[in-house]
Amino acid sequence: MDDPMNLQPSTSDDSNTSFPEQEPYAPPLKKKTSEMGHMEAELRLTLEEIARLQNALAESNMKNNALQTFLESLPTRIEGAPIFTPVFPKFKQSLLTIK
Numbered sequence: 811m812d813d814p815m816n817l818q819p820s821t822s823d824d825s826n827t828s829f830p831e832q833e834p835y836a837p838p839l840k841k842k843t844s845e846m847g848h849m850e851a852e853l854r855l856t857l858e859e860i861a862r863l864q865n866a867l868a869e870s871n872m873k874n875n876a877l878q879t880f881l882e883s884l885p886t887r888i889e890g891a892p893i894f895t896p897v898f899p900k901f902k903q904s905l906l907t908i909k
């Protein structure tokens with residue numbers, strides 16, 4: 811001990827000093843188990859919601875396809891339109907007077 815302020819013993823070569831490796835901190839097993847249970851429950855709920863959303867999406871796609879098929883099956887032109895065209899303004903006028 812050459813320096814009175816240095817309280818550590820002097821060594822000739824500090825680089826060769828090896829310290830035992832410390833294991834990382836691990837919470838108690840009971841806490842790990844409860845956390846795992848909580849995480850599993852949350853994962854289960856998330857998977858159930860994903861399944862519900864996938865079913866809702868599939869149902870919406872089926873409705874969309876049914877509507878698309880219905881729209882494609884409609885005639886492109888109403889066959890009786892020329893006959894009713896002059897009558898529509900009269901009905902429209904009658905409806906306006908009823909209000």
